[in-house]
Amino acid sequence: MIFELKYNPMKSILDILLKIYLYPLTQSVRLKRYILDTYFTDPSHHLHQLIRIIQTGRYSKNDIIIDIGAADGSVSAFFAKQFPEHSIFSFEPNPDWQSSLEKKSKHNPQIHIRNIALTRMQGEMPFYITINSVSSSLKKINKPLLELQKHPHLKILGLQKEVLVKTNTLDNEFRDYEGDVLLIKLDTQGAELDILSGGSKTLARTRYVLTEMQNHGFYIDAAPYYAVDSYLREKGFVLVDLIPSTRRNGIWLHEFDAIYRNASLVPE
Numbered sequence: 001m002i003f004e005l006k007y008n009p010m011k012s013i014l015d016i017l018l019k020i021y022l023y024p025l026t027q028s029v030r031l032k033r034y035i036l037d038t039y040f041t042d043p044s045h046h047l048h049q050l051i052r053i054i055q056t057g058r059y060s061k062n063d064i065i066i067d068i069g070a071a072d073g074s075v076s077a078f079f080a081k082q083f084p085e086h087s088i089f090s091f092e093p094n095p096d097w098q099s100s101l102e103k104k105s106k107h108n109p110q111i112h113i114r115n116i117a118l119t120r121m122q123g124e125m126p127f128y129i130t131i132n133s134v135s136s137s138l139k140k141i142n143k144p145l146l147e148l149q150k151h152p153h154l155k156i157l158g159l160q161k162e163v164l165v166k167t168n169t170l171d172n173e174f175r176d177y178e179g180d181v182l183l184i185k186l187d188t189q190g191a192e193l194d195i196l197s198g199g200s201k202t203l204a205r206t207r208y209v210l211t212e213m214q215n216h217g218f219y220i221d222a223a224p225y226y227a228v229d230s231y232l233r234e235k236g237f238v239l240v241d242l243i244p245s246t247r248r249n250g251i252w253l254h255e256f257d258a259i260y261r262n263a264s265l266v267p268e
Contacts, residue, residue, distance in 0.1 A: 046243040046257035061085040063182035073104030080108040093117035093165040116166045119194045127165040132156035137189035139219035170199025181206040190222025209260040
């Protein structure tokens with residue numbers, strides 16, 4: 001998801017006035033849900049909630065932030081603004097995003113770009129770039145399932161091109177780093193478990209994890225939400241919050257963001 005992460009007080013006032021104006025229409029539960037999900041969603045809510053949670057605890061300014069699936073760099077830039085003393089490592093293998101990432105890092109010298117894909121092993125793998133670029137992944141789109149469901153996003157999830165990208169593990173990338181990690185953020189379209197599995201040592205010194213979770217089968221061999229949750233719990237992480245992001249027909253939860261804390265590093 002790509003969005004502008006700016007607070008707009010005028011928009012907040014207009015939202016409140018619009019809610020009051022639309023109140024009579026919201027007496028129907030179905031209509032109310034449609035209005036809320038269509039007009040009052042905040043695509044950056046999970047990030048702002050994450051910041052609130054982090055600010056309740058203690059951490060060192062030397063802790064680094066790892067942004068995996070950085071896309072155009074908007075989220076990395078957001079972290080740079082929120083944590084100006086922290087180094088941010090942005091991982092994004094999609095070559096289509098590189099120029100945008102470079103511009104973000106130029107204005108934020110604390111952002112360090114890594115043009116590779118993180119997974120379970122070091123080497124090379126095919127990377128599937130979709131028409132909707134933010135849906136690109138190391139996992140191939142499950143086109144037969146989408147066709148069977150007659151899913152409205154079938155067209156934008158179509159394959160645009162396939163490129164070969166370099167891969168490495170999270171632990172290999174930070175083998176020489178001896179400090180702690182404030183946050184690992186993952187938005188990798190089904191590759192989250194592969195990345196975490198290659199980073200058990202890094203996870204042990206990570207305070208928080210923000211990860212996108214999937215409750216659909218859009219990607220072949222993608223990890224479902226319960227597999228990611230189970231792995232993080234095995235590694236000593238505790239679920240802090242869930243933030244829904246996309247629903248089908250305004251009802252069926254397809255994707256959500258989950259925030260975890262390392263119980264050994266961040267006491268309740």
